[in-house]
Amino acid sequence: MPPSATTSTAPPTLADRIEDLLPQTQCTKCGYPACRPYAEAIAEGRAAHNQCPPGGAEGVARLSQLLGRAVIPLNPVHGREQPRLLAVIDEQACIGCTLCIQACPVDAIAGAAKQMHTVIDALCTGCELCVAPCPVDCIALVEATPGRSGWQAWSQPQADAARARHDWRAVRLKRDKQENDARLAAKAAAKLREVEAAEAGTPEEQAENARKKAIIQAAMERARLKKLASQDNPSGS
Template sequence: MAEFIAQQPLLAALLALAGLGLPFGALLGYAAVRFRTEGNPIVDQINGILPQTQCGQCGYPGCRPYAEAIAAGEAEINQCPPGGEAGIQALADLLDVEPLPLDAEHGEESERKVAYIREDECIGCTKCVQACPVDAILGAAKQMHTVIASECTGCDLCVEPCPVDCIDMLPAATGLGAWHWELPQLASRNVEIIATDANPKQAAA
């Protein structure tokens, strides 16, 4: 067997690599399990307070990176305009620090908005689709685009790339007035009124 392997240098090299790789692989696997670290729970809690607009106004590429920066002491809690004063207060309570006024350098607090594409003016360039951080815009090249209002976070990152300026940021509908329920459809117009639905005096008669 040894003579056969000696006559096959390529096979000998492969066997040598396998012999070295197996123990090192086992060692790395053990180290990965033995020294595994769980995610920082405070980051998850901070991220849960942030509005998840992924707008980047805080100076970070998304809410999660901003949460990590806050947890690491690299960012203040007042850099998120969409979260506003309520968000700052919630972060201050969580971290047991004094609340700070919203940093105007990162923007101003405003009502939540939703992007609206004037579809008759859309040229189908897909630039807004590429800019949307939450995939809330539907559309293909040279086809009309539209916004999924329920998914839009109001980050307005789609507005600037639009070459024909056909995207408006409109106030998001809130409250019960924005809800719509389907009314029950009667099977027939000739509906018989049962005794319990009739006037009590008529029912008694």
């Protein structure tokens, strides 16, 4: 798995320094889809520095020191500080739907379609995102660090590893989508060539081929425009 660190020699931005202080659980409780967007929002003044329950009071204090702001209580709207949680799958009840795998932001769940899934304990950040998608309610959350919460329940090496897995997952998903889009484009182009080669025939056959050709060309144009839009806005925001 490639490391998340960049080889750039540019000095870290404020968002970079804020992100380094976040626990990287990628839980979205802060109101943002991952730790990085939250760090950027803080740096740009769009979010407060007390919206990260996994970081807890110590996390708020760390951010306060970096930002030169007052230490304030964790905002209860985003949750409460608590011991780190661990997801546990009831393997007898699991139906292998893969929805939990798709939801896990750090690739901490192993399994395949229609096969039993299991959580890799050492990789689970306790984000809770796998619970809601499960259609058979077979995922429970247990305390992994009784009596310890915030940064007392989560180490910097764990945060760094979770960040690397999250970043690599994003790269992998983007690559998989590009490869799938390329396969679909090649399939559409081949079908278009097939239709164009069969244009001769009765008027009815020609009309049907013209209809198919129009449908394929419209689909290819939609795919082209969608690709251009994603290139113009790679973050999807």
